[in-house]
Amino acid sequence: MEAKEAKVEVGTAVAEKNFIDVTDRRTGKSYAIPLIVGKDKAAIDAMELRQIKVSGDDFGLVLYDPAFKNTASTKSTITYIDGDQGILRYRGYPIEELAEKSNFLEVAWLILRGELPTKEQLQQFTDDVTHHTFVHENVRTFLDGFRYDAHAMGMMISTVAALSTFYYEEAKNIESPETRWHQIIRLVAKMPTLAAWCYRHHRGLPYVYPDNSLPYTKNFVNMLWKIGEDYKPSPVLARALDILFILHVDHEQNCSTSTMRVVGSSHADPYVSLAAAMAALFGPLHGGANEMVLRMLREIGDVKNIPGFIERVKRREALLMGFGHRVYKSYDPRAKIIKHTAYEVFEVTGRNPLLDIALELERIALEDDFFVSRKLYPNVDFYSGIIYQAMGFPVEMFPVLFAIPRTVGWLAQWEELLRDSEQKIARPRQLWMGEDERAYVPMKTRG
Numbered sequence: 087m088e089a090k091e092a093k094v095e096v097g098t099a100v101a102e103k104n105f106i107d108v109t110d111r112r113t114g115k116s117y118a119i120p121l122i123v124g125k126d127k128a129a130i131d132a133m134e135l136r137q138i139k140v141s142g143d144d145f146g147l148v149l150y151d152p153a154f155k156n157t158a159s160t161k162s163t164i165t166y167i168d169g170d171q172g173i174l175r176y177r178g179y180p181i182e183e184l185a186e187k188s189n190f191l192e193v194a195w196l197i198l199r200g201e202l203p204t205k206e207q208l209q210q211f212t213d214d215v216t217h218h219t220f221v222h223e224n225v226r227t228f229l230d231g232f233r234y235d236a237h238a239m240g241m242m243i244s245t246v247a248a249l250s251t252f253y254y255e256e257a258k259n260i261e262s263p264e265t266r267w268h269q270i271i272r273l274v275a276k277m278p279t280l281a282a283w284c285y286r287h288h289r290g291l292p293y294v295y296p297d298n299s300l301p302y303t304k305n306f307v308n309m310l311w312k313i314g315e316d317y318k319p320s321p322v323l324a325r326a327l328d329i330l331f332i333l334h335v336d337h338e339q340n341c342s343t344s345t346m347r348v349v350g351s352s353h354a355d356p357y358v359s360l361a362a363a364m365a366a367l368f369g370p371l372h373g374g375a376n377e378m379v380l381r382m383l384r385e386i387g388d389v390k391n392i393p394g395f396i397e398r399v400k401r402r403e404a405l406l407m408g409f410g411h412r413v414y415k416s417y418d419p420r421a422k423i424i425k426h427t428a429y430e431v432f433e434v435t436g437r438n439p440l441l442d443i444a445l446e447l448e449r450i451a452l453e454d455d456f457f458v459s460r461k462l463y464p465n466v467d468f469y470s471g472i473i474y475q476a477m478g479f480p481v482e483m484f485p486v487l488f489a490i491p492r493t494v495g496w497l498a499q500w501e502e503l504l505r506d507s508e509q510k511i512a513r514p515r516q517l518w519m520g521e522d523e524r525a526y527v528p529m530k531t532r533g
């Protein structure tokens with residue numbers, strides 16, 4: 087509250103009232119700690135705590151924050167979230183408006199460059215992306231080396247990391263904005279090709295090369311599903327994917343984005359940094375959740391089994407996958423848009439029977455005190471998997487479908503990191519709780 091009233095100078099602590107007083111009861115000393123005032127919250131610089139000591143040789147205070155529940159790791163201008171109000175904006179534009187009026191490549195430019203593109207800028211960007219969709223033929227050889235049943239996300243992560251070996255000399259030059267932009271174009275362009283090829287490998291189907299006469303999402307759909315010459319990508323499905331891509335572009339400092347920043351802070355090249363971010367995304371608590379939602383819905387199998395499943399969740403024997411979020415304590419705005427899009431997709435694909443289970447689960451959970459009191463609402467992953475499945479994707483592709491658009495967000499955050507003079511190599515502290523020094527015990531005398 088204090089900080090809100092003191093919102094005088096954004097970014098600095100110049101006004102006298104933008105300080106907090108901290109008294110150390112151990113020493114009786116008081117410290118005036120300046121606030122760094124953001125537009126949404128205020129912070130203290132953790133290094134300010136180091137002056138708080140009990141003696142000259144004391145290290146000084148550090149912040150203890152496992153899982154970064156209350157630590158701002160950066161100042162950012164890319165994505166704004168108000169978790170209590172369910173607000174998500176990219177560069178100031180509400181996600182609802184972008185999903186309705188924009189398209190993926192326009193949003194990608196917005197996120198990467200900060201402003202909506204002019205007509206010429208969008209044409210040039212689209213042209214640049216379109217002409218980088220092909221991958222080196224050796225990529226086929228890697229993919230062929232994976233077992234027929236390899237998980238698509240495992241293949242994707244490894245293949246993106248392997249791209250570093252093709253562009254290493256150039257890509258390691260992370261100091262140059264022009265070189266960085268070139269790698270960004272390459273990655274945005276090649277992700278759908280790699281993703282489609284991982285899918286085709288999984289299915290034992292021949293790889294389809296990019297068709298650069300098609301727009302981004304249609305080209306992806308074509309590489310996924312084309313069999314024979316007369317395949318025509320469905321405009322409804324391509325548009326639905328485009329909307330899903332827009333919704334997944336960025337989500338500020340989540341687990342995978344923080345990974346991108348941490349790895350990028352060591353000045354690793356963007357390919358391996360991105361592969362690390364993808365690995366973080368793969369976890370079932372993050373972007374792997376949509377796959378887990380589908381598996382959960384299948385396991386429940388019938389609406390009549392929902393009450394029993396809810397009881398298992400309350401007994402902590404299972405998680406209600408696709409529910410809950412570290413930041414959103416209300417309905418995830420992306421989940422609302424996805425739910426709406428699902429009905430448009432079902433007009434083409436037919437209704438996914440799992441939808442009825444999902445709707446009933448949501449209805450019960452939103453009334454049940456266990457979920458209400460913990461502010462657990464559907465998140466982006468709750469309905470996305472149902473759409474993906476109706477479109478014909480196997481569950482293994484779900485995290486891959488998340489990673490394609492999130493590549494844009496990861497790269498924008500990486501770019502922001504490298505332009506930020508306050509950033510250094512990421513290196514947290516620890517609180518030592520282990521043994522004091524002790525002498526080595528020879529094997530024969532160990533207990």
Ligand code: CMC
Pocket residue numbers: 340370371372373374375399404405406407408409410411412413460462465466467
């Ligand atoms: N089902 C049942 N209980 C839950 C769930 C859930 N999905 N999520 C949180 N809780 C409970 C949790 O047990 C805890 O209860 P208590 O206070 O009694 O111990 C309380 O709610 C607070 O949860 P938390 O674990 O402290 O919350 P967190 O911020 O650390 O975790 C989360 C956030 C997303 C990891 C978690 O809600 C979760 O595991 N959800 C299921 C997985 C999922 O859907 N992930 C996708 C997230 S959105 C997309 C993305 O990030 O990629």
